[in-house]
Amino acid sequence: MRHPEGTRRIARVISKLLHPYVCLPIVVALIAYGASPNPGLWIKWTMAALLLAYLPPLLYSYRQARVTAVAQTTGQVSLGSVPKFVREHPNELSVGACLFGVFSVPTLYFLSSPPGIIATIAGATATMLLTAQVNRIYRSSLHLAFFTSMTLSLGIILSIPWLFIAPFIVVLGASRYHLGSHPQRSSGSAC
Numbered sequence: 001m002r003h004p005e006g007t008r009r010i011a012r013v014i015s016k017l018l019h020p021y022v023c024l025p026i027v028v029a030l031i032a033y034g035a036s037p038n039p040g041l042w043i044k045w046t047m048a049a050l051l052l053a054y055l056p057p058l059l060y061s062y063r064q065a066r067v068t069a070v071a072q073t074t075g076q077v078s079l080g081s082v083p084k085f086v087r088e089h090p091n092e093l094s095v096g097a098c099l100f101g102v103f104s105v106p107t108l109y110f111l112s113s114p115p116g117i118i119a120t121i122a123g124a125t126a127t128m129l130l131t132a133q134v135n136r137i138y139r140s141s142l143h144l145a146f147f148t149s150m151t152l153s154l155g156i157i158l159s160i161p162w163l164f165i166a167p168f169i170v171v172l173g174a175s176r177y178h179l180g181s182h183p184q185r186s187s188g189s190a191c
Helices: 005-017 020-035 039-073 081-088 091-102 104-110 115-134 142-158 162-178
Strands: none
Touching: 005 162, 020 039, 020 115, 020 142, 039 091, 039 104, 039 115, 091 104, 091 115, 104 115, 115 142, 142 162
């Protein structure tokens, strides 16, 4: 189905604004602040969680994408090619998911981070692993599943009403579908 360019632009903006890697810092910071309004503590917890969650999978994916591209074409690889690489090599998503949580969860535990942050990172890791397995046979949306996992954590830990959170999930799902990222209607619902 063809959509007017204006609605595609809006869907693209929504998809980027609600991207898990954009929302995770906000979610972790809100949970950290809810556990302790002391800026020194919640900034430490937030930075530790994000650095340890983002850096290992990003470095691994970039390295793997670069090695694959050099082997195929001896061309240069930009960071923009990492998502394409992960889509083309679904097993790499499982590795990235493990790297996302394997360093951050134990480190956060030893830093005496709030259980809510540890649970959020562990839940996101489990969601990515589950989505990686589902994607072996069905094209589900990691984007939507990861975002849903984070908003679920936020709702449970900070007691945010579901009537406020649910529309964001629906809007993100509609924008991903509208962009053609997931042609099946129930995209992401398996996770």
